[in-house]
Amino acid sequence: MSEFEKIETDFLVVGSGIAGLYTSLQLSGIGEVKVITKDEIKESSTEYAQGGIAAVLDKEDSWRLHKEDTLEAGDGFCDEKAVEVLVKNSSKRVKELIELGTQFDYIEGELDLAREGAHSRRRVLHARGDATGQEIRESLTKAAKKDGEIELFERMFLIDLITNEQKIRGALCWSDERERYVVYSTDHVILASGGCGMVFQNTTNPKVTTGDGVSVAYRAGAEITDMEFIQFHPTAFHSSNGSSFLISETVRGEGGLLRNEEGDRFMLEYHEDAELAPRDVVARAIVKEAKKFEKDHVWLDVTHLDDDFLRGRFPKIYQTLQDFGIKMAEDLIPVGPSAHYMIGGVKTDLHGSTNIEGLYACGEVASTGVHGANRLASNSLLEGLVFGKRIYEKIAEEDIEKERSGEFDLDLPDFQEETGKAADLKDQMRELMMDKAGIVRKEDELVELIKRLEDGIKSVEDLKGFNPEIWESKNMLQVGKFVSKSALMREESRGAHYRADHPTKNEDWKDKHIVFDREHTEGYVT
Numbered sequence: 001m002s003e004f005e006k007i008e009t010d011f012l013v014v015g016s017g018i019a020g021l022y023t024s025l026q027l028s029g030i031g032e033v034k035v036i037t038k039d040e041i042k043e044s045s046t047e048y049a050q051g052g053i054a055a056v057l058d059k060e061d062s063w064r065l066h067k068e069d070t071l072e073a074g075d076g077f078c079d080e081k082a083v084e085v086l087v088k089n090s091s092k093r094v095k096e097l098i099e100l101g102t103q104f105d106y107i108e109g110e111l112d113l114a115r116e117g118a119h120s121r122r123r124v125l126h127a128r129g130d131a132t133g134q135e136i137r138e139s140l141t142k143a144a145k146k147d148g149e150i151e152l153f154e155r156m157f158l159i160d161l162i163t164n165e166q167k168i169r170g171a172l173c174w175s176d177e178r179e180r181y182v183v184y185s186t187d188h189v190i191l192a193s194g195g196c197g198m199v200f201q202n203t204t205n206p207k208v209t210t211g212d213g214v215s216v217a218y219r220a221g222a223e224i225t226d227m228e229f230i231q232f233h234p235t236a237f238h239s240s241n242g243s244s245f246l247i248s249e250t251v252r253g254e255g256g257l258l259r260n261e262e263g264d265r266f267m268l269e270y271h272e273d274a275e276l277a278p279r280d281v282v283a284r285a286i287v288k289e290a291k292k293f294e295k296d297h298v299w300l301d302v303t304h305l306d307d308d309f310l311r312g313r314f315p316k317i318y319q320t321l322q323d324f325g326i327k328m329a330e331d332l333i334p335v336g337p338s339a340h341y342m343i344g345g346v347k348t349d350l351h352g353s354t355n356i357e358g359l360y361a362c363g364e365v366a367s368t369g370v371h372g373a374n375r376l377a378s379n380s381l382l383e384g385l386v387f388g389k390r391i392y393e394k395i396a397e398e399d400i401e402k403e404r405s406g407e408f409d410l411d412l413p414d415f416q417e418e419t420g421k422a423a424d425l426k427d428q429m430r431e432l433m434m435d436k437a438g439i440v441r442k443e444d445e446l447v448e449l450i451k452r453l454e455d456g457i458k459s460v461e462d463l464k465g466f467n468p469e470i471w472e473s474k475n476m477l478q479v480g481k482f483v484s485k486s487a488l489m490r491e492e493s494r495g496a497h498y499r500a501d502h503p504t505k506n507e508d509w510k511d512k513h514i515v516f517d518r519e520h521t522e523g524y525v526t
């Protein structure tokens, strides 16, 4: 049995993105908070968010309009109550963020609100042009570091939750810095571990997004739902060396046009909103147009926009493209779809509670129902704030248990350095997932994919000893199986889920969700 270090805490928060940091700042008012993150604090999807955060702040806007837009994007599948919670709280939460130190962009003394695809009003706050996520993450980190009740642990990998009779007792982690297992003894764990973009070969997400939270929660007995709905961002930069980064929707919002290999603008043939059509429509149109010319990308054209405007409005994108030798105002930009956002996740109620007592989920890892079958742009940063606050409000009503029973008898596997086999498994599955569970899905391909994933899961189980690469590959294969199994079960096309063999919506599936838990490893429909 390997040794472990034990740390007691009132609250363990997993993740240093917007959901984790903001929720920690709330909880620190009622107890001691430990925040763990598996890489450096900044490594999170939050850091890379560009477009902005949606909030009802304009005189012309209302929560009803924001609700309508969210429901419309969600393709008839949102939980209306969850959406109301989201939109009614948007302005309060964003104002709090400003009070915490986040500096959004202003124009003539007023918040500069942008209009993004599928939003009927200008309601998207942004910061430093297109560095919104970075500004939010930096301001929240600064506030957390100043807070005497919050302690941040970098390179601390959550391996598994420790439960007893469906109640949280703690969490088992691996610390790279201490080179040992660490057990947090706590009655409250807030999972804010983000999404699973890395499960797909092409993704806009950073490398930490391996779906650990979903897999860990499942192993502990939580319910996982709506995993077939993965949003693909239509316009990630496709470089010749395979690296990818997001070209925000706001570039199309400011007039960017999509052109095929022959230079023709094609989106008007697919949707009346053309380049600003819902993301799934744009993503499928791009795949179709690219395939016509046997390419994996189309072209984004902003050459009709002024160079100074582009540099000022999109400083980060402008600079990154320049590093790749592309001048925004002169050159066409190669773009194609990449996995961007995990809509499903750990099933929660409207206060972020799961079916395990003491386990909460918040942000991208949670499935609250707000995004339905497709997420409205800029609603996800907001979700982290709104539901983080509600988790705090729920816990604040409780009498926080200060005495914990605290004895753990854990049989821990030996740590090992060797990572080659696990890394290979990851690469193979990412390619397969992109190919067979990506933008266009079909029964026979999903069946073959599931078989390959199940073989992969067995291979990981056979690996002796453990390290983060092995844990990640195990989690990614499990999450890949949830995505592909539910994509196979849902015999219709809705929102971000498209089946070439069932290309239309089927009303029988309108209110149906696919759920996995330890008793239903192959999923059931509810």
Ligand SMILES: Cc1cc2nc3c(=O)[nH]c(=O)nc-3n(C[C@H](O)[C@H](O)[C@H](O)COP(=O)(O)OP(=O)(O)OC[C@H]3O[C@@H](n4cnc5c(N)ncnc54)[C@H](O)[C@@H]3O)c2cc1C
Pocket: 014, 015, 016, 017, 018, 019, 020, 036, 037, 038, 039, 041, 043, 044, 045, 046, 047, 048, 049, 050, 051, 052, 053, 054, 132, 133, 156, 157, 158, 159, 192, 193, 194, 195, 204, 205, 206, 208, 209, 212, 213, 246, 340, 341, 362, 363, 364, 365, 377, 378, 379, 380, 381, 382, 384
């Ligand atoms: C390029 C890009 C642009 C985007 N633009 C926008 C936008 O403009 N507006 C918008 O609303 N949304 C946008 N999104 C989506 C949005 O950024 C994310 O949904 C949101 O930031 C998720 O926040 P989070 O706190 O839930 O997770 P994250 O910010 O991803 O944070 C997750 C954290 O959990 C940690 N973690 C994961 N697993 C473990 C583990 N096993 N142990 C310990 N720690 C772990 C990670 O290291 C990370 O710190 C964008 C996403 C990307 C990738």
